[in-house]
Amino acid sequence: MRCPACNEIGKDKVIDSRLTESGGAIRRRRVCQACNRRFTTKERAEEELRIAVVKKDGSRVRFRRDKIMAGIQHACYKLPIVDTDIEAMTDDIEGELFRDHDREVTSREVGECVARKLRDVNHVAYVRFMSVFKEFNHVSEFAEEIQRVEDHAATASPDQQSLFGD
Ligand SMILES: [Zn+2]
Structure with missing residues (x-):
């Protein structure tokens, strides 16, 4: 996925992954290996x-x-x-x-x-x-x-x- 800081695609690595409190989504903490910026993504069913x-x-x-x-x-x-x-x-x-x-x-x-x-x-x-x-x-x-x-x-x-x- 694209890094929101440096726009590099596909350099991110998931460092933490947990269910939201309701269980309806997964929150993933990612780090961009190009610029070291950390960001979070939230995943829900399509x-x-x-x-x-x-x-x-x-x-x-x-x-x-x-x-x-x-x-x-x-x-x-x-x-x-x-x-x-x-x-x-x-x-x-x-x-x-x-x-x-x-x-x-x-x-x-x-x-x-x-x-x-x-x-x-x-x-x-x-x-x-x-x-x-x-x-x-x-x-x-x-x-x-x-x-x-x-x-x-x-x-x-x-x-x-x-x-x-x-
Ligand atoms: Zn980056």
């Missing part, structure tokens, strides 16, 4: 390995990890669940879906996978997720709907603010 999500109406959208994470974040809103837990759950879900599905997965399967994870982690988050997932059948739609309701709740009176009645 986009073409990605799978398509088949929605209820038959349309396909690209699988998006950030949508899964947003859905989980919304379900965990104000619950004692830290960001690293949410990231770990997202990693598990992504890993499971990619392991069990070749090219496509239905939105229902994605949602069920998210639901299983949430059920293991926090009951309230699980119930929240399920109550909306049944209606929308897709995590991204769920996230969008919750956002809409939260935006509305911000301007509503206090007794109307509890979306899920908990």
